[in-house]
Structures are given as structure tokens and as C-alpha cells.
Amino acid sequence: MLQFMLLSLLFFQVVHIAGVPLQTPIIPMYACSSVDFYSPLLGGGSMLDNGEPLNVIISALSTPEVLTEDGIINFAKAIGFSEECLDIHLGAPQSANLGDGNGWVNQTIELRQYYGNSEIGTCLETLIGGNHFRVFDQNGPDAPSGALFLAVSQEEDLEEAHTVIPDGYDIGRDKLVKAAIGTTHFDGVTYFTTARNLTGLLAAGSIGVNHGIATDGITTLLTVTIVDDFQ
Numbered sequence: 118m119l120q121f122m123l124l125s126l127l128f129f130q131v132v133h134i135a136g137v138p139l140q141t142p143i144i145p146m147y148a149c150s151s152v153d154f155y156s157p158l159l160g161g162g163s164m165l166d167n168g169e170p171l172n173v174i175i176s177a178l179s180t181p182e183v184l185t186e187d188g189i190i191n192f193a194k195a196i197g198f199s200e201e202c203l204d205i206h207l208g209a210p211q212s213a214n215l216g217d218g219n220g221w222v223n224q225t226i227e228l229r230q231y232y233g234n235s236e237i238g239t240c241l242e243t244l245i246g247g248n249h250f251r252v253f254d255q256n257g258p259d260a261p262s263g264a265l266f267l268a269v270s271q272e273e274d275l276e277e278a279h280t281v282i283p284d285g286y287d288i289g290r291d292k293l294v295k296a297a298i299g300t301t302h303f304d305g306v307t308y309f310t311t312a313r314n315l316t317g318l319l320a321a322g323s324i325g326v327n328h329g330i331a332t333d334g335i336t337t338l339l340t341v342t343i344v345d346d347f348q
């Protein structure tokens with residue numbers, strides 16, 4: 118209810134500022150979001166998927182193109198990730214409830230760190246371990262921010278059955294964020310990314326977290342802007 122009121126207020130303000138009649142629909146809402154994201158906790162959701170912390174959020178204030186499936190894949194490639202190794206899926210997909218009215222939904226996509234510039238590189242990651250993340254889209258009717266919630270972790274190699282290393286959630290997050298900050302580019306697209314740490318979304322510690330791995334409770338908010346470089 119509170120959320121609905123906030124949303125209505127937001128809607129009214131957008132309409133008011135734009136000076137257009139209230140009846141004018143503004144669609145799609147996420148294409149002109151004025152919030153970074155909505156807290157899943159306000160909508161009965163959770164900052165844990167089936168046991169992994171959602172420890173990075175790509176802000177809805179990022180360039181809208183980044184928040185699409187193709188867009189996040191290209192950005193991921195710019196910071197050293199690729200699509201999963203030859204579609205080999207190790208482990209079940211995870212699901213998350215972002216409090217947006219969609220309930221528990223499966224990840225949109227899973228990306229792994231790649232070593233070198235080929236699909237074989239991603240296979241190598243599958244064999245020797247590395248950083249990986251799953252993506253969840255906050256796009257349900259109750260909280261359609263368009264923000265992307267990421268569950269990032271650093272894994273052991275295949276022999277260790279892809280278990281997350283000790284501190285693997287914090288380490289995975291920090292590695293991804295470090296690779297993302299500042300200017301990056303892939304396939305002709307240049308990104309400028311800023312980061313801000315948020316507390317109070319995730320509880321620090323290991324309650325509800327897979328393998329009892331404790332985390333520091335920090336979620337890093339990334340704002341990714343596509344930069345035009347007039348070359």
C-alpha cells in the first residue's frame with residue numbers, strides 16, 4: 118500500500134512536471150524511471166535468491182539500453198564476462214522475488230567470466246572456476262523500475278562441483294565492481310560506470326545464505342551510462 122502511494126506520488130510528479138493531462142499514459146514506465154530501484158523488501162520480496170545474495174544492482178537510472186538482455190550481455194563482455202560455456206548449464210537456475218508483483222521468477226541469464234576472447238574461454242572458467250553472476254529484472258507491475266539485480270559469486274573449479282569459495286560472494290562482487298568502474302567498452306559501445314555501496318538491504322552474516330557463507334551485507338549500486346565518443 119505504501120509502495121502504491123509512493124508510486125502514485127511519483128507518477129503524479131512526473132505528470133505534473135511534464136504539464137500534461139493526468140490521463141496521458143506514460144509507457145513504458147521503466148524507460149523513464151526516476152528511481153535507482155525499488156527495495157524488494159517493501160513489496161514482500163527478498164534480497165536473497167534461492168540462497169545467494171543479490172549483491173549488485175544495475176541502477177534503473179543507467180542508460181535504458183544497458184537494462185535490456187542484449188545490453189547487459191554487451192556490458193558484461195566489456196567487463197570480462199561471456200554467456201555460459203556452450204550452453205552447458207551446471208546447476209539449476211535460481212529464482213528471486215524482487216517485490217515487484219511477479220513473485221519468484223527464474224534468472225533471466227547467467228554470465229561467466231571469460232579467459233581470452235572465445236567461447237572456449239568461458240569453458241575454461243567452467244573447468245577452473247571463476248567469477249559468475251545471474252541477472253534478475255525488476256519489471257513486475259508493482260515496482261517496474263527496470264533495475265537489474267545481480268547475484269555475483271566466485272566459484273571453485275568443476276572438481277569442487279562449482280561450490281562458492283569462502284567469502285565468494287563478497288569477493289565476486291568486489292571483483293565485478295572493480296572491473297566495471299570507470300570507462301570500459303565492447304563492440305563499439307563505451308560505458309562510464311559509477312559505484313555506491315548500500316547497506317540495510319542485505320543482512321550481514323550467513324542466515325539464509327548457501328553453504329553458510331557469511332557476507333558483509335553490502336550491495337553495490339552501479340550506474341552505467343553509455344558515452345558517445347565522437348570519433
Ligand SMILES: *[C@@H]1O[C@H](CO)[C@@H](O)[C@H](O)[C@H]1NC(C)=O
Pocket residue numbers: 209210212221222223
Ligand atoms: C524455473 O526453471 C526450472 C528449471 O528449468 C523450471 O522447472 C521452473 O518451472 C522454472 N520456474 C519458473 C517460475 O519459471
Ligand SMILES: *[C@@H]1O[C@H](CO)[C@@H](O)[C@H](O)[C@H]1NC(C)=O
Pocket residue numbers: 291312313314333335337
Ligand atoms: C564497497 O565496499 C567494499 C567492501 O568493503 C569495498 O572494497 C569497496 O571499495 C566499496 N566501494 C565503494 C564504491 O565504496
